[in-house]
Amino acid sequence: MTHSASQAPPHGALHRLLGHPTDLAGHIETHGPLQVASRGEASWRAALMTSLEASGLAGRGGGGFPSSIKLGVVGAAGAGGTIVINGMESEPASDKDKLLLLRAPHLVLDGAQYLAAVCRASRIVMCIPAGRDTVAVAVRHAITERRTARYARVAEEMVRPPDGFVSGEESALVNFIERGLSLPVFRPDKGSPLRIGRRAALVHNTETLAHIALIARHGHEPFRARGMAEEPGTCLVTIGGAVARPGVVEVDRGVPLCDIVALGTPVDSPQAYLVGGYGGTWVAPPHFATPYASMSLRTIGATAGVGVIVVLGPAACGVAESARITRYLAGQSAGQCGPCVYGLPAVADDLALLARGSADGGLMARLHRRLGEIRGRGACRHPDGAVNLVASALNVFAADVDAHLAGTPCARSHAPTSLRFPQAVAI
Amino acid sequence: MTSLRITIDPVACDAYGYCAELLPEAIVLDEWGYPMVNGQPLPAELAAAAKRAARDCPTRAITLREKKAGPRPARVSVAPRADLRRSGR
Ligand SMILES: Cc1cc2nc3c(=O)[nH]c(=O)nc-3n(C[C@H](O)[C@H](O)[C@H](O)COP(=O)(O)O)c2cc1C
Numbered sequence: 351m352t353h354s355a356s357q358a359p360p361h362g363a364l365h366r367l368l369g370h371p372t373d374l375a376g377h378i379e380t381h382g383p384l385q386v387a388s389r390g391e392a393s394w395r396a397a398l399m400t401s402l403e404a405s406g407l408a409g410r411g412g413g414g415f416p417s418s419i420k421l422g423v424v425g426a427a428g429a430g431g432t433i434v435i436n437g438m439e440s441e442p443a444s445d446k447d448k449l450l451l452l453r454a455p456h457l458v459l460d461g462a463q464y465l466a467a468v469c470r471a472s473r474i475v476m477c478i479p480a481g482r483d484t485v486a487v488a489v490r491h492a493i494t495e496r497r498t499a500r501y502a503r504v505a506e507e508m509v510r511p512p513d514g515f516v517s518g519e520e521s522a523l524v525n526f527i528e529r530g531l532s533l534p535v536f537r538p539d540k541g542s543p544l545r546i547g548r549r550a551a552l553v554h555n556t557e558t559l560a561h562i563a564l565i566a567r568h569g570h571e572p573f574r575a576r577g578m579a580e581e582p583g584t585c586l587v588t589i590g591g592a593v594a595r596p597g598v599v600e601v602d603r604g605v606p607l608c609d610i611v612a613l614g615t616p617v618d619s620p621q622a623y624l625v626g627g628y629g630g631t632w633v634a635p636p637h638f639a640t641p642y643a644s645m646s647l648r649t650i651g652a653t654a655g656v657g658v659i660v661v662l663g664p665a666a667c668g669v670a671e672s673a674r675i676t677r678y679l680a681g682q683s684a685g686q687c688g689p690c691v692y693g694l695p696a697v698a699d700d701l702a703l704l705a706r707g708s709a710d711g712g713l714m715a716r717l718h719r720r721l722g723e724i725r726g727r728g729a730c731r732h733p734d735g736a737v738n739l740v741a742s743a744l745n746v747f748a749a750d751v752d753a754h755l756a757g758t759p760c761a762r763s764h765a766p767t768s769l770r771f772p773q774a775v776a777i
Numbered sequence: 778m779t780s781l782r783i784t785i786d787p788v789a790c791d792a793y794g795y796c797a798e799l800l801p802e803a804i805v806l807d808e809w810g811y812p813m814v815n816g817q818p819l820p821a822e823l824a825a826a827a828k829r830a831a832r833d834c835p836t837r838a839i840t841l842r843e844k845k846a847g848p849r850p851a852r853v854s855v856a857p858r859a860d861l862r863r864s865g866r
Pocket residue numbers: 408409410411412413414415436437438439440441515516517518519520521553554555556558559730731732
């Protein structure tokens with residue numbers, strides 16, 4: 351069963367995150383008031399830290415980093431910091447953050463309040479991209495409700511960074527909040543916290559915060575009761591592409607990919623799944639039953655990435671679609687780092703040649719060399735996502751790649767794209 | 778035992794390429810002129826050349842870190858050469 355913004359959550363489906371009242375009164379009726387100890391006393395803070403650690407929650411923004419470790423680093427950096435809510439959802443194929451913010455804004459904001467209490471932060475900043483006004487109106491309404499009711503302990507505000515793939519990267523958000531510049535910052539030492547001024551900043555995805563709000567109120571057991579022991583909990587996944595019912599579902603971590611896709615009802619037998627968004631990896635039919643969990647996906651050379659599965663139908667050309675994604679990602683570079691600025695368009699050009707069936711003899715060697723050289727050389731991981739996508743495409747669509755190399759691309763490569771892009775992408 | 782590790786700030790780097798001339802054993806340029814570091818700890822005999830490469834980089838994009846057993850590598854301070862520093866940076 352999939353959810354769209356206009357639908358009520360279906361009966362019987364998993365709806366720990368999405369099945370909540372949207373208004374503050376209903377939210378309080380369901381969950382009770384925000385149970386933050388006064389002035390965040392030390393024993394209460396320690397107990398919540400322990401609970402978060404025991405939950406095994408990993409970030410839902412794409413990196414999958416353990417939340418308790420990030421919190422520990424920021425907590426140790428002293429009081430007065432900022433909790434940044436990453437509501438940017440810059441991935442074009444993803445809808446889960448928008449839906450969560452429309453359905454359960456108080457759950458997300460509560461998660462930030464609990465974290466603020468634990469690490470004695472004095473500010474909560476919600477980031478919603480410019481132009482995404484329906485979401486911004488809902489968030490503004492929720493923040494006003496909480497202020498009027500004197501419900502929020504720490505002041506909550508909203509900022510509107512520009513809409514772009516890279517503006518959702520955490521150092522770009524912090525840079526925007528501090529200096530109005532939506533550009534990633536080079537950080538050689540990823541073990542130290544991000545900072546706004548001299549105070550630490552903790553950036554979390556909206557879904558991570560919603561889980562934190564539930565764990566803080568109900569303990570870690572209900573969270574751990576779902577999903578896998580190594581990767582507990584449920585997660586939101588946007589299903590798109592060649593399915594009859596695209597939308598967002600909440601599933602247990604570790605469910606086979608094909609079972610998640612079945613919830614969206616594929617229209618035909620799929621050629622491949624794109625797992626983890628446009629900076630993610632293609633997965634071929636023999637691996638469709640792989641559990642949706644980082645560990646399992648790693649064993650087949652894929653990544654969980656962002657909570658997205660796009661189904662590639664039999665009428666599409668994986669080479670041409672990958673060329674479009676690469677072109678889109680190349681155009682989204684923040685324009686700061688040479689390997690990203692020059693490397694991604696060069697890779698996109700070669701993929702476009704390949705897609706059109708006009709590859710020269712040196713193309714494949716050049717492509718592989720560039721993929722190896724670009725990886726890891728940007729200030730942010732934007733180029734790495736593009737490299738992963740292309741490398742997996744060459745692998746999963748190897749037979750098609752050979753046909754294209756031989757100058758006989760499939761008729762499917764002329765089909766219009768089956769993917770979603772914020773603007774038209776030409777290859 | 779400490780050894781040096783080279784880090785390049787890709788935002789600061791403007792592909793001047795001096796580093797690859799001064800330290801070809803550890804830095805090569807990609808096809809667009811941007812440096813690639815092999816990521817290995819630097820052999821001790823190259824430390825002096827590495828410090829020179831870091832100092833002479835016009836955009837100060839090279840940092841040398843001492844790789845110790847501990848988690849936080851210490852930054853090695855390298856005095857900038859005033860004649861190579863561009864104004865406005
Ligand atoms: C190019 C790029 C774009 C990103 N965009 C988003 C985004 O739109 N939303 C998001 O939550 N995380 C995004 N991230 C990941 C964030 O940098 C960060 O890891 C995440 O917000 C941390 O939250 P979490 O610990 O709750 O997962 C992006 C990362 C990169 C490299």
